[in-house]
Amino acid sequence: MSVHAGARERGGQPGWVVVLEQELRELWVAGRGLVLCFALSILLSALAYLAATNQALNFLEQRESVNLVVQVGMIVGALLALLAAADAISGERERGTLESLLVAPVSRRQLAGAKLLAALSLWLAAYVILVPYAWFLARDLGIVGTALVASFVVGTLLACFLASFGLLVSLFASSNRVSLSVSLFALLALFAPTQLPGGARQGWFADLLLHVNPVTSGERFVNRVIISGSGWGQEFGWLVSPLVAAALFGAGAVVLASRLRLGGGGAG
Amino acid sequence: MSAAVEARGIAKRYGTQVALEDLTFTVAAGEIVGVLGPNGAGKTTAIRILTTILRPDRGSFSVAGIPSTEPARIRARVGVLPESAGYPERQRGEEYLRFHARLFGHSSASARAVARALLEEVGLAERGRSLIETYSRGMRQRLGIARALVNDPAVVFLDEPTLGLDPAGQREILARVRALARERGASVLLSTHLLDEVEENCSRVLILNRAHVVAEGTVAEIVRRAAAARRGRIRVPPEDVERSLQTLSGSGAVQEVVAADGAAGWLTVQLAAPASGSADASLNAVVGVLVDAGVPLLACELEGARLSDAFLAVTGGA
Numbered sequence: 371m372s373v374h375a376g377a378r379e380r381g382g383q384p385g386w387v388v389v390l391e392q393e394l395r396e397l398w399v400a401g402r403g404l405v406l407c408f409a410l411s412i413l414l415s416a417l418a419y420l421a422a423t424n425q426a427l428n429f430l431e432q433r434e435s436v437n438l439v440v441q442v443g444m445i446v447g448a449l450l451a452l453l454a455a456a457d458a459i460s461g462e463r464e465r466g467t468l469e470s471l472l473v474a475p476v477s478r479r480q481l482a483g484a485k486l487l488a489a490l491s492l493w494l495a496a497y498v499i500l501v502p503y504a505w506f507l508a509r510d511l512g513i514v515g516t517a518l519v520a521s522f523v524v525g526t527l528l529a530c531f532l533a534s535f536g537l538l539v540s541l542f543a544s545s546n547r548v549s550l551s552v553s554l555f556a557l558l559a560l561f562a563p564t565q566l567p568g569g570a571r572q573g574w575f576a577d578l579l580l581h582v583n584p585v586t587s588g589e590r591f592v593n594r595v596i597i598s599g600s601g602w603g604q605e606f607g608w609l610v611s612p613l614v615a616a617a618l619f620g621a622g623a624v625v626l627a628s629r630l631r632l633g634g635g636g637a638g
Numbered sequence: 639m640s641a642a643v644e645a646r647g648i649a650k651r652y653g654t655q656v657a658l659e660d661l662t663f664t665v666a667a668g669e670i671v672g673v674l675g676p677n678g679a680g681k682t683t684a685i686r687i688l689t690t691i692l693r694p695d696r697g698s699f700s701v702a703g704i705p706s707t708e709p710a711r712i713r714a715r716v717g718v719l720p721e722s723a724g725y726p727e728r729q730r731g732e733e734y735l736r737f738h739a740r741l742f743g744h745s746s747a748s749a750r751a752v753a754r755a756l757l758e759e760v761g762l763a764e765r766g767r768s769l770i771e772t773y774s775r776g777m778r779q780r781l782g783i784a785r786a787l788v789n790d791p792a793v794v795f796l797d798e799p800t801l802g803l804d805p806a807g808q809r810e811i812l813a814r815v816r817a818l819a820r821e822r823g824a825s826v827l828l829s830t831h832l833l834d835e836v837e838e839n840c841s842r843v844l845i846l847n848r849a850h851v852v853a854e855g856t857v858a859e860i861v862r863r864a865a866a867a868r869r870g871r872i873r874v875p876p877e878d879v880e881r882s883l884q885t886l887s888g889s890g891a892v893q894e895v896v897a898a899d900g901a902a903g904w905l906t907v908q909l910a911a912p913a914s915g916s917a918d919a920s921l922n923a924v925v926g927v928l929v930d931a932g933v934p935l936l937a938c939e940l941e942g943a944r945l946s947d948a949f950l951a952v953t954g955g956a
Contacts, residue, residue: 382743392737400728466724470785473689474741475714632691 385476386484393488397454406450407495410443414503417442421507436508436517437596440500441589444525447496449557451529454489455536456553458482459630460546469632482627486537486620493529497522513596520595520602524588527612531584532557534619541623541630560585587611640703642667642793642825643688648697650683656849657683661697663844663854665793665827670819672836673829675846676953681829682721684846685795688827689718702792714742717786719779721797721829727771731762731781734770735788742789749788756784760814776807783814793825794818800832808832812839833946843945847953861948869908870921872928873937876903885931891923903936 382388397403421435459482462468471481501518508514536553543549563579563586580586591608594600643665650658658680665671675681686692688699690709699706702715726734735753736746744752757766760780765773773781779799786794796815800808812835819826830836836843837857845853845860853860874882879897882905886895891910898904909920921940928935941947 382740382745382749385741388737388740396726396728465726466720466722467726469691469718469720470723470738471741472691473713473716473718473720474738475710475743476741477710632686 384480385474386480389471389476389481389484390487393458393485394491397488397491403492403495406492407499410446410450410496411499413446414439414443414499418503418507431597432507432511433513433597433599436504436511436513437593439503439507440517440521440592440596443496443500443503444521444528444588444592445561445585447493447500447525448528448532450492450496451489452532452536452553452557453550454492455486455533456540456549457546458485458489458537459540460543460549461540463544463632464546472630472632477628478630479624479627482537482541482630483624486533486623489533489536490529493525493533497525513599517596520592524592524609524612527609527616528584528588530616531612531619534616534623537623538619538626541627544633557585564589581607581611584612584615640667641665641700642669643699643701643827645684645688645699646697648684648687648694648699650680650687650692650694658687658694659849661846661851663851665825665842667792667825668819668823669842670815670826670828670840672840672843673827673846674831674833674836674843674949678848679846679953680849681846682797685718685721685797685827685829689713689716689795714789715792717789717791717794717824719782719786719794719796719799722801723778723782725770725773725778725781727769729770730767731770731773732757732766734781735784738785739788744788752788756787759787760784775802776804776810779803779807779811780814783811783818787818787822790822791824793827795827795829797829798831799828800830800835808835815839833949834944837945845949845952852952853948857945860952861945863948869906869941870924871898871937871939871941872905872907872924872935873903874905874928874933874935878933879903879905881931882928882933885927885933886924889924889927891920891927 383391417439418435421438424435459468462471472478500521504517504521505514508517532553535556536549539552539556540549543552560583563583580590587608587610591605591612594605594608595602641664643663645661645663648658648661649656661680661684663671673681673684683692687694688701690706690712694706701712704711704715706712729737732750732753735756736749739749739752740746754763754766757763760783762777762780762784765777770778770781783796783799786796799815800811803811812832815826815828816839818824828836828840840857842856843854843860844851853863855863872882883895883897886892886905886907892907893910894908896906898906907921907924909924921938925935925938
């Protein structure tokens with residue numbers, strides 16, 4: 371009897387679990403994830419140090435310092451998830467390894483879903499790194515819990531939305547460069563309004579745009595909860611956009627994954 | 639014997655470009671079938687359709703007795719070495735095979751056993767723990783063949799497995815393909831440009847040209863059908879060339895005869911298509927005419943008796 375005989379009776383794991391395990395191993399054991407997290411921890415250390423120094427000089431309110439570090443941790447974590455997802459399929463396509471995966475008896479949805487989950491692990495790692503910095507800056511204000519929960523909820527929604535978006539682009543992009551460029555451009559376009567001066571963000575139209583844009587909306591929610599001390603119910607309107615975007619794009623990525631093609635786009 | 643692959647009227651277009659038209663053929667269990675054709679003939683498209691990577695626009699097929707309406711079940715029973723397959727450079731050979739074995743339902747322990755057995759089988763046992771980035775082109779192809787076997791497939795599709803390999807590497811891969819059919823009883827569809835190797839290894843051949851099947855059958859059948867009218871070369875003493883030309887010109891076995899340029903004593907003979915029998919019979923007739931005329935024959939050879947000539951004939955020299 372060959373060594374293969376009866377393999378299916380030996381009870382292997384579902385395809386998506388196998389793909390997820392392999393993706394996590396490549397991300398975290400091969401070193402890319404660890405290097406990115408190390409870079410994030412250096413960035414947050416520098417920010418926390420500057421924020422603490424500015425507090426001492428009275429240039430920055432303590433709550434603003436907490437908000438700044440939390441926002442940076444959130445957006446960088448979501449960015450990492452976006453980039454990993456944007457590389458997920460188009461990267462395999464470009465390296466010539468996609469066809470070998472497509473001939474395995476694993477559905478394209480399972481394949482894409484596993485890769486999405488692996489990309490989201492980068493956000494979770496970023497959040498774990500963020501925790502001690504947020505605790506250090508918020509411990510005297512009694513808002514450690516609020517800051518951590520708000521950043522986790524909003525960061526998770528943004529990471530889900532952005533990673534799903536990146537995966538969608540990756541599913542249909544003909545090259546990895548296109549996928550990464552489009553994803554990064556979209557993130558910058560969504561993030562840019564958060565950097566506009568306060569005056570430019572007033573009026574009903576600006577308010578509508580801020581509410582519709584999941585990134586500005588999430589940023590505003592965390593901002594109000596941490597700096598203004600507002601309650602969650604009071605500011606829930608700002609959570610709607612990230613929530614809807616995460617649900618829509620997440621579902622869209624999984625549904626459209628069945629249309630994954632070897633050559634990307636409409637080919638094949 | 640039941641068919642391992644049965645394709646019926648498969649057609650595929652990319653936009654306005656016809657990639658395949660009315661592809662119909664069968665492959666018996668344990669058979670090695672060579673799929674030949676010039677670049678762009680539709681070989682890779684055919685393999686991708688039969689392995690369920692692409693959906694045909696028309697037609698149907700079954701692989702290992704499983705209809706095309708059940709692609710997941712087909713994928714579980716086939717092994718594929720894609721054209722220009724890529725490999726994850728940072729993985730080790732054994733890890734790569736283990737991963738793919740698990741995708742086909744093996745538990746971690748059995749995947750490890752399968753990976754090691756296959757590495758042994760393709761002669762990579764000692765390099766199983768090396769990173770794939772350190773593998774040569776030939777080693778990668780052997781690893782790709784091993785990957786195609788992780789599920790003990792009933793049908794194996796090999797798309798240009800010898801591409802980019804030196805002659806020794808090509809021979810080695812083709813020896814493994816033969817062993818595959820012989821030892822595992824798997825049917826093999828082998829797409830390649832190495833016509834001489836197909837002639838040696840494949841029991842049947844399918845020739846595609848511009849999206850259509852232009853020839854199908856055993857090598858002997860294709861050669862016979864495609865190369866009905868062929869050329870022969872005959873060498874006579876240089877002083878007998880003129881006499882030979884006159885004698886042969888009046889013979890019904892010859893369409894045309896000319897003295898070969900720059901080769902003293904050589905005549906190139908365009909044989910008449912035989913009413914029955916093979917081209918060899920036509921050449922025999924020519925030889926008989928010369929012998930009867932008392933012309934000494936120094937050498938005689940029939941051109942176009944190989945698959946490569948038939949290939950050029952049926953593909954229009956593509």
